Amino acid sequence: MPSLRHTIADDLRTQITTGHLKAGARLPSEPRLAAQYKVSTPTLRNALALLQAEGLIEKIHGKGNFVRHQLRRLTYTGGRLTPDADLHVTIRTTSLRAFGDLIPLLKVPSRTPLTEFLYLTHQGDSPHSLARIYVLQDLAPAELPWCRRPGWAETRETVTARLPTPEEAAALRIGSTLAVLAITRVSSDTTGRVVEAARLVLPGDRANALFITHHTTEEKGTEGRQPTTSSASSRGRVPTGSPAI
Structure with missing residues (x-):
């Protein structure tokens, strides 16, 4: 059975990937989310940490948690x-x-x-x-x-x-x-x-x-054979x- 933090993370992940929560959107405050999911604040923060590790959200000090824009690789x-x-x-x-x-x-x-x-x-x-x-x-x-x-x-x-x-x-x-x-x-x-x-x-x-x-091999003194070049x-x-x- 999934833990509470994974259940919360799955729900928020689905909202993000389906576009219900759009890039740049601010998530509700942590106390509000904890009340919404009926869990303690530490459990809620553990769920958010999973999404942070996946690069789906970011926490900006003093402002809250936001859905991340997709950053180019x-x-x-x-x-x-x-x-x-x-x-x-x-x-x-x-x-x-x-x-x-x-x-x-x-x-x-x-x-x-x-x-x-x-x-x-x-x-x-x-x-x-x-x-x-x-x-x-x-x-x-x-x-x-x-x-x-x-x-x-x-x-x-x-x-x-x-x-x-x-x-x-x-x-x-x-x-x-x-x-x-x-x-x-x-x-x-x-x-x-x-x-x-x-x-x-x-x-x-x-x-x-x-x-x-780049690998280059030259064979000298062998008549009829050409140097070979390969790259990897x-x-x-x-x-x-x-x-x-």
């Missing part, structure tokens, strides 16, 4: 998000000193002066993705970072599927059980010095990661509503 490949024509970005710049895991990430001593660029991407009024870019202050570019510049010799990217931190969940207006695609990108120069480190967070209900590998691509997608293992 982006593909991360080669250090860029595509397509991005209908997205807009707000940028905040902060001066800080290296601490915690920024020290090994940037390979700098504790309290080294840094510049942090916080990128928050929106589709309409809804947050879409979050990025933090760190640059040593003596290397801070005149223009904004997040693009390859002369002198870069290597860029390493680490991709992880995990649950969001409370700060990330609040900034992106997602549930704490919705997996995110977390990408750490570190660029260094020809001496091995880290010149830029970036952390990008993409909710799993709106992101793909695309990896393309793979696409990874973060599961929605549950952490990846």
Whole structure:
């Protein structure tokens, strides 16, 4: 027998998918919904959490719960998000000193002066993705970072599927059980010095990661045989509503 929270979630999900509750609509207050379904407020909140994890609703602090507009899915490949024509970005710049895991990430001593660029991407009024870019202050570019510049010799990217931190969940207006695609990108120069480190967070209900590998094999000294070329691509997608293992 379904639990009360699943029964409530099923009913609200049906109202959303059939258009009875339209995108952008504000749900009744939590006490009112709890009274309507004759359950406690904690049980009602557990039901809403299921819908948040599915990306169907979002909770805006101080305003309530809203049916989410369908956000477009982006593909991360080669250090860029595509397509991005209908997205807009707000940028905040902060001066800080290296601490915690920024020290090994940037390979700098504790309290080294840094510049942090916080990128928050929106589709309409809804947050879409979050990025933090760190640059040593003596290397801070005149223009904004997040693009390859002369002198870069290597860029390493680490991709992880995990649950969001409370700060990330609040900034992106997602549930704490919705997996995110977390990408750490570190660029260094020809001496091995880290010149830029970036952390990008993409909710799993709106992101793909695309990896393309080109394979070329040349066989020399074999008469009558031509070099062969093949290509392979793979696409990874973060599961929605549950952490990846």
